[in-house]
Amino acid sequence: MPDGEDVRWLRMAIEISWRCPPSPSAFSVGAVIVDRSVGATADASARVLATGHSRELDPHDHAEEVALRRLARLARPDPPDRSDGPDWADWADRADRALPSGPPASASSLTLYSSLEPCSARASRPRTCTELIIEAGIRRVVFAWREPEVFVDCEGAEIMRRVGLDVVEVPGLAAAVRAVNAHLLT
Secondary structure, eight states: OOOHHHHHHHHHHHHHHTTSOOBTTBOOOEEEEEEGGGGSSTTOOOEEEEEEETTSSSTTOOHHHHHHHHHHHHHSOSOOOGGGTHHHHHHHHHHTTSOSSOOOSOGGGEEEEEEEOOOSOOSSSSSOHHHHHHHHTOOEEEEEEOOOTTSSOOOHHHHHHHTTOEEEEOGGGHHHHHHHTGGGOO
16 A cells, blocks of 8 residues: 555656657656655655656666666766776766765665556566566565556566565556656557
8 A cells, every 4th residue: 555655756756757758669657766764763754866767868768777777876886997888988978867865775675666567578678677676676666557558568566576575556646647658548
């Protein structure tokens, strides 16, 4: 069951999804990664560690992927060696977009909020968002709208649940996500 904080952060992810350049072949999605462990007491609030939206930095980017890259950079703030070629260029291009709130104590205290169910199949990259979330060690995912079978048959929620993640769907916000993606639903 979502709580008020879940709805708050999920609304932020939906708001971020409006920044996506529309695409005839991909959904517009927003993602927010929040460390809720700092909100365990009444006088502390949770903090946003990373955000992302589809096609933000590259035409093939998924929102969760962008947010997870930013989160990883918080854990590794130093740039790779310049001899790393594309890795260094990628880091430099993205470094100014990271949120400066510092790394979390543990990925298990994080919640990833996504306007759309994280993908379990994709053509543009070898790894799905579901795989990346599991690999990152994030234990909780909240989303608003199950991915419809417009492009693929998505099983992200089921896969994450099978490996033990806490997955929360908030269908009461799905209409807002459909509005962002109206160009695909006609």
